[in-house]
Amino acid sequence: MPKETFYNLPEAKRNKIYESALDEFAKNPYRQASINRIIENAGIPKGSFYQYFTNKKDLYKFLIEEIYKKKISYLTPEMANPSGMNCFEFLKELFKSGIRFAKENPRLAKIGQHMLSDSEADTYNEIMDDKKDEGLKIYKNILAEGVKRGDVKADINLNLAAYYLFQLSNSISGDLIDLFGKSEEENFMSLVEDMIDLLENGIGSK
Amino acid sequence: MPKETFYNLPEAKRNKIYESALDEFAKNPYRQASINRIIENAGIPKGSFYQYFTNKKDLYKFLIEEIYKKKISYLTPEMANPSGMNCFEFLKELFKSGIRFAKENPRLAKIGQHMLSDSEADTYNEIMDDKKDEGLKIYKNILAEGVKRGDVKADINLNLAAYYLFQLSNSISGDLIDLFGKSEEENFMSLVEDMIDLLENGIGSK
Amino acid sequence: MPKETFYNLPEAKRNKIYESALDEFAKNPYRQASINRIIENAGIPKGSFYQYFTNKKDLYKFLIEEIYKKKISYLTPEMANPSGMNCFEFLKELFKSGIRFAKENPRLAKIGQHMLSDSEADTYNEIMDDKKDEGLKIYKNILAEGVKRGDVKADINLNLAAYYLFQLSNSISGDLIDLFGKSEEENFMSLVEDMIDLLENGIGSK
Amino acid sequence: MPKETFYNLPEAKRNKIYESALDEFAKNPYRQASINRIIENAGIPKGSFYQYFTNKKDLYKFLIEEIYKKKISYLTPEMANPSGMNCFEFLKELFKSGIRFAKENPRLAKIGQHMLSDSEADTYNEIMDDKKDEGLKIYKNILAEGVKRGDVKADINLNLAAYYLFQLSNSISGDLIDLFGKSEEENFMSLVEDMIDLLENGIGSK
DNA sequence: CATGAATGAGGATTCATTCAT
DNA sequence: TATGAATGAATCCTCATTCAT
Structure with missing residues (x-):
């Protein structure tokens, strides 16, 4: 610091x-x-x-911390799920907010992307492991809440589902934009809905 | 070359x-x-x-090509789905094979991971775009086959589901090992099953 | 060799x-x-x-020799001044032939240009001094002949005038083309005439 | 810089x-x-x-600029042609000054020579085109002044004559010294006079 | 507390030539 | 005579960090 x-x-x-x-x-x-x-x-x-x-790492840690704080404070109003939405509706809103944040703060999003995808283990991990854990924990909490509310099956592998959401939120600003075209914002938002629906209902017939 | x-x-x-x-x-x-x-x-x-x-890139391309060939030849017996398995069973087997490959060739797996996740777009893309497309196409074909067989719902977003599988296969050898512990192989294999189940059935209640 | x-x-x-x-x-x-x-x-x-x-120098010497031979054999018919032209008319024809040679053999011309202008003394001089002397001698002979015929003043500094012609012939294919525009061939030929006229009559009034 | x-x-x-x-x-x-x-x-x-x-080019540009400044400041007293000399006398004095400069600063002269003759166009041109144009312009002005004063014929090709002078001034410090021997300074100066005389009067008889 | 010069290892790449087969 | 692998010095340039002032 x-x-x-x-x-x-x-x-x-x-x-x-x-x-x-x-x-x-x-x-x-x-x-x-x-x-x-x-x-x-x-x-x-x-x-x-x-x-x-x-040193360099000191500066880097500082930036990551700042970005994290900014993102948290951006999402905080959402996070409380004040209107008591269904778990999946809530996740959709959360993701959409995340996208909006990335659009409004492209540099911050880019840095986050680097951090989560770069494979320079030695340098990053020390910093990033905390954040990764925190990120996972958030999603785990949301899902646990969903279970409590009855939105989410009780017998699923929570860690895994949380990991899925975590991956999703990271790839959104990077890969997905490239892969599915720099679509209009609305299209992009509907993509998010598809993603969550997929998680909710699966793709197996019946 | x-x-x-x-x-x-x-x-x-x-x-x-x-x-x-x-x-x-x-x-x-x-x-x-x-x-x-x-x-x-x-x-x-x-x-x-x-x-x-x-030059350096020449060597790198060569390595990637070698890895790709080795992996393909490793998975080829599976790929035909000779025993006519259900789509999801088939995916499970495929993933398990992928994991075995990564365990037997950890360096190759690591290089593949770098290639698919590194954010130095300019350097990689030229080489990697083909491979990425190929990877996605494979999963899309499997899912399309699943639709034909009636295993997979007809109305889902195939691209998205394929992307999910693609991400999964990449993170398996890297992240997942770290996050879920270098567990015994059997535990790890059961994790794969969970992942595919999650994709098949979703996590929503009912 | x-x-x-x-x-x-x-x-x-x-x-x-x-x-x-x-x-x-x-x-x-x-x-x-x-x-x-x-x-x-x-x-x-x-x-x-x-x-x-x-070694490299050996090859280079060989090329220079070949170019020289080719140019000589190209110009030989001219060189005899068979039609007994006035010294300056003769020079004009000679230069024009030189230009035609350069247009027909651009690579040879380019190499000659490098050789005569490059300042890597150590490497070039050994080779080039001969050629330079030969080139100068040719012009000196032409001018001496001009003196004998009465076309050229008897009291001028022959070495200097020969040097002037030598420089001219070298710069023609290089600099001059750039400086005076990649003009049509006829314009370029008239430029040559101007140059020789300038040498003949000087620029002083009266 | x-x-x-x-x-x-x-x-x-x-x-x-x-x-x-x-x-x-x-x-x-x-x-x-x-x-x-x-x-x-x-x-x-x-x-x-x-x-x-x-980088290297930066250093080089700096040197060229320094040389240019030094030469200009050396020649400035001359350049005004304060004593109202005849155009050709003036040129003789200018050239003699140039020679003196080269003798006093042989390294600077050598670098200038490299710059103006080297055939590595791509590297030099960016820097050298300005300087080349400036050089040509100076001689053109002098000749134009000569025309105005009646020293120089009005109907000559000014560009060509200027180019001749420009070439001359560059080759003086390099070639000429080699070709005509590292003669005593006085001999060398008389060579300059011959050159200008040649330009003034031509070499044609009558 | 501010400054900015000093440092030297490290980066990828090109080269002409030699020499064993 | 033909071959082509071996070589190591040379190229320009970037870097994060230290330290004396």
């Missing part, structure tokens, strides 16, 4: 660094992301960077 | 190079994989490498 | 090597020209190349 | 780099010039070099 010096910075400067880092890590996976470019675009001297962050 | 010079090499040497490359690309995604390390471990001079392969 | 082995080659093969070398040295100055590419395009093994030529 | 870091260097160090680069580019045309040798002779680590210059 950033050193105190970073938080003591005037907001404008702090923001420029944040933005520049966001750009760089959105365009490149961890290893390819270049501190050199970040400081150049932020207009700060190299020495300063290492006064704000202990 | 490798130059003739590579194929003219004594098998022992050719193998050492192949093994060294396999190691390197299993441990690192494309960009991080280092020619220097490959030649060092293979015990060949740098100049020689470039007499066997035109 | 090539080894005997080269001359013993079947003509077709010898020619393929010659053509390939011509291509390479037309596209690149000496240092950038690549033996690797030459043998690849010629379709001969690398070992063979060094059985025909002792 | 160099980065700020270069200009911030202590002068002694900056100079060592400058001198080393000058040496290298004087001895070799662009492509053959080696960054490795430059840094070795300058006694700086490789990483440092790339903190001062973005």
